[in-house]
Amino acid sequence: MEKQDLLADYRTMVLIRSFEEHCQQQYTRARIGGFLHLYVGQEAVAVGAIGALKAQDHLVTHYRDHGHALARGLEPKPLMAELFGRSTGTGKGKGGSMHFADKNKNFWGGYAIVGAHLLLAMGIAYSIKYKREVLGQADQDGVVMCFFGDGATNGGEFYEAVSMAALYKLPIVFLCENNEFAMGTPLSVHTSVTEIHKKASPFMPGERVNGNDVEEMRARALYAVNHARTEGPYFLEAMTYRLRGHSAADPQMYRTRDDINARRSGDPIALLKQKLIDQNLLTEKQAKQIDKEVEKEMDVVVQFAEESPAPDLSEAWTEIYSKPL
Amino acid sequence: MPVITYSEALRQALREAMTNDPRVFIIGEDVVHYDSAYGVTKGFEKEFGPERIKDMPIAEAGYAGLGIGAAMNGLRPIVEMMTTNFAILALDMIINHAAKLHYMFGGQFTCPIVFRMPNGYGQLSATHSQAFDNYYAYMPGLKVVVPGTPYDAKGLMKAAIEDPDPVIFIEHTGIYNIKGEVPEESYTVPIGKSNLLRDGKDVTIVGYGRMIPYCQQAVETLASEGIDAALVDLRTIRPLDMEPVLESFRKTNRAVIATEEWTSVGVGSEIAARLYTEGFDHLDAPIWRVGFDEVPMPYAKNLEAHVVPNADSVIQAVKNVLAGKTQKIRQQ
Numbered sequence: 001m002e003k004q005d006l007l008a009d010y011r012t013m014v015l016i017r018s019f020e021e022h023c024q025q026q027y028t029r030a031r032i033g034g035f036l037h038l039y040v041g042q043e044a045v046a047v048g049a050i051g052a053l054k055a056q057d058h059l060v061t062h063y064r065d066h067g068h069a070l071a072r073g074l075e076p077k078p079l080m081a082e083l084f085g086r087s088t089g090t091g092k093g094k095g096g097s098m099h100f101a102d103k104n105k106n107f108w109g110g111y112a113i114v115g116a117h118l119l120l121a122m123g124i125a126y127s128i129k130y131k132r133e134v135l136g137q138a139d140q141d142g143v144v145m146c147f148f149g150d151g152a153t154n155g156g157e158f159y160e161a162v163s164m165a166a167l168y169k170l171p172i173v174f175l176c177e178n179n180e181f182a183m184g185t186p187l188s189v190h191t192s193v194t195e196i197h198k199k200a201s202p203f204m205p206g207e208r209v210n211g212n213d214v215e216e217m218r219a220r221a222l223y224a225v226n227h228a229r230t231e232g233p234y235f236l237e238a239m240t241y242r243l244r245g246h247s248a249a250d251p252q253m254y255r256t257r258d259d260i261n262a263r264r265s266g267d268p269i270a271l272l273k274q275k276l277i278d279q280n281l282l283t284e285k286q287a288k289q290i291d292k293e294v295e296k297e298m299d300v301v302v303q304f305a306e307e308s309p310a311p312d313l314s315e316a317w318t319e320i321y322s323k324p325l
Numbered sequence: 326m327p328v329i330t331y332s333e334a335l336r337q338a339l340r341e342a343m344t345n346d347p348r349v350f351i352i353g354e355d356v357v358h359y360d361s362a363y364g365v366t367k368g369f370e371k372e373f374g375p376e377r378i379k380d381m382p383i384a385e386a387g388y389a390g391l392g393i394g395a396a397m398n399g400l401r402p403i404v405e406m407m408t409t410n411f412a413i414l415a416l417d418m419i420i421n422h423a424a425k426l427h428y429m430f431g432g433q434f435t436c437p438i439v440f441r442m443p444n445g446y447g448q449l450s451a452t453h454s455q456a457f458d459n460y461y462a463y464m465p466g467l468k469v470v471v472p473g474t475p476y477d478a479k480g481l482m483k484a485a486i487e488d489p490d491p492v493i494f495i496e497h498t499g500i501y502n503i504k505g506e507v508p509e510e511s512y513t514v515p516i517g518k519s520n521l522l523r524d525g526k527d528v529t530i531v532g533y534g535r536m537i538p539y540c541q542q543a544v545e546t547l548a549s550e551g552i553d554a555a556l557v558d559l560r561t562i563r564p565l566d567m568e569p570v571l572e573s574f575r576k577t578n579r580a581v582i583a584t585e586e587w588t589s590v591g592v593g594s595e596i597a598a599r600l601y602t603e604g605f606d607h608l609d610a611p612i613w614r615v616g617f618d619e620v621p622m623p624y625a626k627n628l629e630a631h632v633v634p635n636a637d638s639v640i641q642a643v644k645n646v647l648a649g650k651t652q653k654i655r656q657q
Binding site for chain 2: 058089090091092093094095099101102103108109111113116117118119120121122123124125126127128130131133134135156157160161163164167318319320321322323325
């Protein structure tokens with residue numbers, strides 16, 4: 001097991017936070033349209049878990065996908081350009097916020113029909129096993145990590161995915177980001193089994209982890225990924241809390257400002273910063289320096305998006321099929 | 326040339342693809358232990374082994390998603406939905422995922438997958454006797470083929486499996502046993518090409534799938550009565566190839582559209598609309614459409630027979646068109 005570079009993780013988490021804050025600003029300025037689901041408060045889950053993956057591993061995620069993309073190492077510029085609806089975006093401006101993807105990084109995309117992508121992730125895992133066992137491709141030892149929220153665990157696709165993953169002993173980690181709300185509906189209102197990992201327990205081993213602690217998240221993700229690679233599916237329930245609205249346009253009638261403030265003590269970036277300072281790995285000054293550097297990088301990222309051209313109108317008619325008719 | 330059934334023609338295409346390409350595999354309900362609900366892939370497990378054809382749980386979205394994920398990652402799955410009635414449980418997978426992946430990720434992912442699903446009826450009542458051709462034909466990003474002859478069944482299946490994009494392959498339990506000439510050698514029928522099956526000067530009949538054998542019967546009967554009907558088989562309902570239809574229509578100036586579906590808002594509605602818009606100058610009489618009566622399918626044998634189209638429905642519609650009558654679509 002490689003030693004976790006907590007300082008690098010801290011920097012990535014700050015990058016994600018800053019990216020999201022810039023998204024909010026640009027959304028307010030109407031440079032970004034549609035739905036914008038920010039990852040603020042959940043950064044440790046993506047950074048901790050995705051850091052456990054190797055290059056040959058695969059990632060499938062939900063519509064709140066900015067943090068996962070950045071944690072997987074996608075460049076911020078084409079991501080911001082995608083949000084601006086520009087031709088330099090990851091999806092050439094055709095997908096938007098909910099559909100970031102990068103095939104070269106086995107980042108199979110963000111999906112926006114809640115729960116459905118668990119089945120695609122299961123299918124990708126099936127294909128890995130098929131390639132290894134039927135096509136004889138011995139180098140196919142990748143694992144699929146599939147992110148979803150607590151709200152995704154009530155529909156039928158969830159149970160179909162975990163049941164079939166177990167049936168075929170697939171190399172997949174199901175990772176539930178339990179942020180306590182399905183959009184605006186509280187956990188206790190939307191589900192009968194609030195300890196989400198227990199929903200998968202008839203099918204596979206799993207556990208609940210502190211998703212706001214990047215160190216714990218990484219350690220348990222490494223265990224889960226290793227289990228998936230060698231034995232079969234594994235389930236992680238990462239406890240976290242979304243500090244922003246469901247989307248940038250959410251008035252948050254389902255909770256009070258006090259509710260949110262009470263949870264700021266669990267802010268994963270603040271927690272990690274304190275830990276690093278306590279361990280003499282970081283000073284306040286250095287932390288400010290990181291903030292400054294990231295801020296500067298984001299200015300360049302926003303500028304890149306602003307200056308990128310909108311897609312040519314002819315692009316509306318391309319890529320409907322992969323082989324044009 | 327050998328004369329074989331529609332079912333055997335499909336089987337030949339599937340076997341050929343399975344033999345030539347190990348990335349091709351079949352998943353579906355009851356394809357192994359039950360040995361294939363309609364017998365198309367009977368015995369395939371013995372021939373190709375348990376990894377190449379696999380029984381799936383009755384979880385249509387689940388195994389549709391399995392297929393889509395596997396297709397994205399380079400395999401060539403053939404997903405057998407036992408019937409179109411069950412396939413609607415997987416509509417989200419097909420509509421929101423298979424059809425959209427390539428476009429919404431800016432061309433990064435492809436989804437070379439074939440969904441096989443038969444329409445059909447036979448005293449199975451309301452939920453087991455439906456047609457959803459229009460659901461799929463409505464959707465940009467999908468290709469939808471509906472062969473009506475054994476020759477096209479084999480050629481279109483080969484084309485569907487080789488196609489790099491998602492193909493909905495609609496079969497019909499009522500014609501699995503019809504026979505026709507089918508070459509033994511490998512060939513494909515291009516997706517997106519309609520086919521003029523018979524030229525004629527009095528009326529153009531447009532159909533596809535299960536209605537083709539009925540239309541062929543109708544055309545023969547009409548010929549014996551001195552009515553010279555042309556017949557165009559659409560074969561593919563997305564992308565739609567209207568040119569052979571319009572070419573015939575420009576000669577006959579009259580049309581009957583025969584589709585086995587509820588008439589309102591169906592594939593036939595689109596064909597009629599295209600004829601009215603693109604063929605307006607050539608129109609000499611109201612177009613007639615043949616389809617299911619617009620009721621949920623009843624169980625009783627006489628009721629069922631009363632509400633489904635057949636060769637006689639086509640013949641009657643042709644006569645109505647030639648008489649210049651106007652069709653009223655009844656919804657209740």
